[in-house]
Amino acid sequence: MAITIALAGNPNCGKTTLFNALTGANQYVGNWPGVTVEKKEGKLKGHKDVAIMDLPGIYSLSPYTLEEVVARNYLIGEHPDAIINIIDGTNLERNLYLSTQIIELGIPVVMAVNMMDVVRKSGDKIDIKALSNALGCEVVEISALKGEGIKEAADKAVAAAKAKKAVARVHKFDDAVEAAIDAVEAKLDDSVAEAQKRFFAIKVLEKDSKIGDQLKVIPDVSAEIKTLEDKFDDDTESIVTSERYAYISSIIGKCLKKAKSGKKLSV
Numbered sequence: 001m002a003i004t005i006a007l008a009g010n011p012n013c014g015k016t017t018l019f020n021a022l023t024g025a026n027q028y029v030g031n032w033p034g035v036t037v038e039k040k041e042g043k044l045k046g047h048k049d050v051a052i053m054d055l056p057g058i059y060s061l062s063p064y065t066l067e068e069v070v071a072r073n074y075l076i077g078e079h080p081d082a083i084i085n086i087i088d089g090t091n092l093e094r095n096l097y098l099s100t101q102i103i104e105l106g107i108p109v110v111m112a113v114n115m116m117d118v119v120r121k122s123g124d125k126i127d128i129k130a131l132s133n134a135l136g137c138e139v140v141e142i143s144a145l146k147g148e149g150i151k152e153a154a155d156k157a158v159a160a161a162k163a164k165k166a167v168a169r170v171h172k173f174d175d176a177v178e179a180a181i182d183a184v185e186a187k188l189d190d191s192v193a194e195a196q197k198r199f200f201a202i203k204v205l206e207k208d209s210k211i212g213d214q215l216k217v218i219p220d221v222s223a224e225i226k227t228l229e230d231k232f233d234d235d236t237e238s239i240v241t242s243e244r245y246a247y248i249s250s251i252i253g254k255c256l257k258k259a260k261s262g263k264k265l266s267v
């Protein structure tokens with residue numbers, strides 16, 4: 001069975017370095033259809049049946065940049081068998097913003113915490129097991145530059161793809177937001193796969209301007225939006241964003257110990 005694994009991460013997280021290390025000379029470079037954003041695809045070394053798809057570097061799955069739209073159209077429309085989400089371990093907090101959205105896509109995910117050679121040198125400590133528990137998926141420490149941990153990350157992604165191992169739902173938004181997500185999910189028609197409903201429901205609630213491109217029918221969710229905006233006295237996009245930051249703050253508190261202060265970081 002042929003498997004496709006997508007590499008997703010922030011700009012400068014080390015994605016290109018990892019892509020090159022995983023694929024070697026086995027790669028094709030082109031453009032994503034209709035846009036001048038570079039598309040790179042290769043075969044995992046030693047695995048003719050495993051394709052690695054390099055996505056553009058992005059900070060979010062929102063609709064504001066061409067790169068974000070290309071990346072999410074691919075993830076939703078083509079539904080790769082697994083995602084390796086590369087996180088710059090020296091910038092955990094910023095990188096986790098994208099991760100909180102990637103784990104909602106209904107696709108098996110392995111988190112690869114990169115730059116671990118730099119993290120170790122700095123004396124900072126990342127509790128990988130706690131991070132894995134907080135995110136609901138496997139987490140592997142890597143140094144793409146030194147080639148450390150990358151085979152383990154790829155093997156885990158192939159295994160997760162074969163097992164169709166979904167990300168465990170650990171994070172919960174505020175109860176009112178969760179109730180709105182449930183109500184919107186129920187309004188999505190059958191053309192939306194069950195595993196993708198949560199992602200779409202959140203995007204519809206956020207009034208995402210481009211999500212209509214990927215939905216046959218956009219449900220009327222004005223009542224759910226009004227309920228939330230009245231309760232929080234804020235717009236739904238900001239409500240969801242600040243809930244994500246609260247989640248990240250709790251993850252950082254549990255998982256990262258900075259060398260300098262000796263204290264756990266909080267946002």
Ligand code: BGO
Nearest residue numbers: 011012013014015016017114115116117118143144145146
């Ligand atoms: C330069 N460890 C360390 N120490 N560095 C890494 C690692 C790692 O595990 N992984 C990547 N890097 P990209 P995106 C550079 O290019 O793969 C480095 O955007 C330099 N260049 O070598 O390009 C990697 O594809 C001059 O660094 O990231 C690269 O995601 C001086 O992180 C940078 C110092 O990696 C970004 C670094 C001329």
